[in-house]
Amino acid sequence: xxxxILGANSAIPTSDRFSSCQCLDIDGNxxxxxxxxxxxxxxxxxxxxxxxxxxxxxxxxxxxxxYGLPGLLSSLSxxxxxxxxxxxxxxxxxxxxxxxxxxSYLVPRFAIEIIxxxxxxxxxxxxxxxxxxxxxxLIHRVPTFGxxxxxxxxxPKLDKDVISKYHLSVDQIKSALEGFDLIxxxxxxxxNSKITIPKGKGKSYAYCSDTIYHEGxxxxxxxxxxxxxxxxxxxxxxxxxxxRFHSTTIQASTxxxxxxxxQLIIGHFSSRYKNLEPLLLESRSVFTNTELAEQGRLFEF
Amino acid sequence: xxxxILGANSAIPTSDRFSSCQCLDIDGNxxxxxxxxxxxxxxxxxxxxxxxxxxxxxxxxxxxxxYGLPGLLSSLSxxxxxxxxxxxxxxxxxxxxxxxxxxSYLVPRFAIEIIxxxxxxxxxxxxxxxxxxxxxxLIHRVPTFGxxxxxxxxxPKLDKDVISKYHLSVDQIKSALEGFDLIxxxxxxxxNSKITIPKGKGKSYAYCSDTIYHEGxxxxxxxxxxxxxxxxxxxxxxxxxxxRFHSTTIQASTxxxxxxxxQLIIGHFSSRYKNLEPLLLESRSVFTNTELAEQGRLFEF
Numbered sequence: 047x048x049x050x051i052l053g054a055n056s057a058i059p060t061s062d063r064f065s066s067c068q069c070l071d072i073d074g075n076x077x078x079x080x081x082x083x084x085x086x087x088x089x090x091x092x093x094x095x096x097x098x099x100x101x102x103x104x105x106x107x108x109x110x111x112x113y114g115l116p117g118l119l120s121s122l123s124x125x126x127x128x129x130x131x132x133x134x135x136x137x138x139x140x141x142x143x144x145x146x147x148x149x150s151y152l153v154p155r156f157a158i159e160i161i162x163x164x165x166x167x168x169x170x171x172x173x174x175x176x177x178x179x180x181x182x183x184l185i186h187r188v189p190t191f192g193x194x195x196x197x198x199x200x201x202p203k204l205d206k207d208v209i210s211k212y213h214l215s216v217d218q219i220k221s222a223l224e225g226f227d228l229i230x231x232x233x234x235x236x237x238n239s240k241i242t243i244p245k246g247k248g249k250s251y252a253y254c255s256d257t258i259y260h261e262g263x264x265x266x267x268x269x270x271x272x273x274x275x276x277x278x279x280x281x282x283x284x285x286x287x288x289x290r291f292h293s294t295t296i297q298a299s300t301x302x303x304x305x306x307x308x309q310l311i312i313g314h315f316s317s318r319y320k321n322l323e324p325l326l327l328e329s330r331s332v333f334t335n336t337e338l339a340e341q342g343r344l345f346e347f
Numbered sequence: 348x349x350x351x352i353l354g355a356n357s358a359i360p361t362s363d364r365f366s367s368c369q370c371l372d373i374d375g376n377x378x379x380x381x382x383x384x385x386x387x388x389x390x391x392x393x394x395x396x397x398x399x400x401x402x403x404x405x406x407x408x409x410x411x412x413x414y415g416l417p418g419l420l421s422s423l424s425x426x427x428x429x430x431x432x433x434x435x436x437x438x439x440x441x442x443x444x445x446x447x448x449x450x451s452y453l454v455p456r457f458a459i460e461i462i463x464x465x466x467x468x469x470x471x472x473x474x475x476x477x478x479x480x481x482x483x484x485l486i487h488r489v490p491t492f493g494x495x496x497x498x499x500x501x502x503p504k505l506d507k508d509v510i511s512k513y514h515l516s517v518d519q520i521k522s523a524l525e526g527f528d529l530i531x532x533x534x535x536x537x538x539n540s541k542i543t544i545p546k547g548k549g550k551s552y553a554y555c556s557d558t559i560y561h562e563g564x565x566x567x568x569x570x571x572x573x574x575x576x577x578x579x580x581x582x583x584x585x586x587x588x589x590x591r592f593h594s595t596t597i598q599a600s601t602x603x604x605x606x607x608x609x610q611l612i613i614g615h616f617s618s619r620y621k622n623l624e625p626l627l628l629e630s631r632s633v634f635t636n637t638e639l640a641e642q643g644r645l646f647e648f
Binding site: 149 | 361362384388418426447
């Protein structure tokens, strides 16, 4: 998994800190997560191929998470895309997109499938052969979802050299991939472990923005490899954070610790913080393996 | 007048060439002209005060001219603006803004007055003590307007030193500002020209984007000080330009020459041109005093 951070500012963006937007590349398929203003600009800047985006997952309908969608759809259309795009989000995402497209004369040449998730929905919303995406409710001022991406266990592989060494038939290859031992031409048993490259364990990534601190979140993000959790404020502003249904650094890292995740990425920074280092240090005081969702940064796991 | 270029790319923006947006500062009042995606980001980048924007003039409803409006309204609201904002544009601008605000839960704390201009409108649409704005129709695929800003003749001024030197009374000052000569304490005549700084001639700026080449435009922009005219393409693409209702460099500079303007600024460049210098040279072959609408550039006149 390759996670590109295209923006992680809250409220008013600046030229080097755009609003929330991420691209998760799973084996060449890109899922975009939130789409703040300027998303299409940063796709070009960071050389991410627009054409590989097949799903967009929107957490909620505040402007700093969706105002980049119209421009992105427009540039996808100008790029002569023809393959369909899926957009997941809370109720209202369809009305938003259809209104914008109507008034701005935007008629994409590709199909846009809009999937509106019922408030409080807690289900697997997308699944293909390589990964699945679960949505779960966050607690914010408006209906908001977190998303968890789970890659599936990789199937075992056969090495080409093994196939030619043992002169394996198609049936034998199938049998080996299903986990069986084989009998070689001279009658000896070839242990499955000798000819296959074992299954890879699936990875998981959870995205939680925007949300007030609530312990119940741990069940949804339990033991994920990487957790993105908003940390709009330093902890001295915990009262204001709660009033605005946002979280602090300490709260984000407490969720990471309690949910036993491997790595935490904090983001959705208030524009009041010119320097993000204090937010990182404060978060690391509770959960050491914390990183900042700095624009342009790439996380591989 | 101070004209800030915040963006002048057509279609797909890049990180240093955003979509169409300009700010025209007339004596501290800023009129924004078009508002492509990322306008609010460039306001911050180029240190232009959001709070001084009182009018926004939208040429037409294609995305690259309006997709920055939602984010700008959102940031104006977060900045605790209370004074009203006027938005001028073709029919549909009201539906666009109201839909976006509804779906994204945006409730500005200031009044937004939306003025929809009837198709083909050719009138003065805004006027205050310092300047007036006329709209006129352009010819594009959708209803589109050009705008002409005319500053009024500046009233004569009195120098403070003159007032104290001649011990002028309030009545005498008023009389002098109306153009009369004065009688000094010792009975001699003081010529009006000796005590007043004369009237300044008004300036004019016309904005024309997007439009097919048409000679009729000259009557609307006749003898303006500065003309912005789109030049989406080099002239070897004049057939495609016409098909798409856009203009070429040569066409923009022909309008400038025929309308006897003082200076031409070309913009709305196709993203196919990585280097804009050839467009400038081609335009200058017809109209020497041509400049490029490069992002971040400031024109003072």
